[in-house]
Amino acid sequence: MKKVFLFLTLCISVLTYAQERNGAVEKMNAEQQTILQVKRMTLALDLSLKQQEDIKSLLLERAQKKAAHQLVQKTKKEKGEKPTASEKFEMHSQLLDAQIEFKSKMKKILSEEQFKKWEKLRNRKGKKIDKKSPHQRNQ
Known part of the structure; x- marks a missing residue:
């Protein structure tokens, strides 16, 4: 009887904790993240x-482009469309081009x-991101 009571208490506490935590997490908007x-960066x-x-304008522009791209990808995923190999190549190529452009702009801004x-x-x-599991990288 004690074991059953302990098990039920444990289950209830875990479930209530999970429910409280699930609703409390809200994402910041792009401008808040940028600020x-x-x-x-100012401190560092x-x-x-x-x-x-x-840098704020540069980061905000990048965040807005990222949000727009994610929205497009999300709608495609909801429709069940998967990117072809050439589309994947194009997306990776665009991502690398954007990173190169961002780096060159940062080089102009910073000493x-x-x-x-x-x-x-x-x-x-x-390096920290590489150590995480693939599931954690996408969050």
Whole structure:
């Protein structure tokens, strides 16, 4: 009887905890994420006000493009459409082109020392992401 009672108590506590947590998580919008990212970069790289404004507009533009692309992909997925090999190649190619463009714009905004430090921070972040499982990368 004690074991049954303990088991039921454990199940109820786990279920209530899971329910509370599930509804509490809300995503920030693109502008909020951008503001926080610029503030973190300001602390790490000691950015000037002009650099902060330039980077904020650059990051916001990138976030908006990403959101639009995700919306298109989501609608395609809901329709059951899967990308062909050539479409996958094109998406990867566009992604790499966007990354190259973003990096060159950051190089123009940041000083040489700031840019080197920014690249080190990015590489460190990339290594952390690589250590995660594939399921965690997509979140």
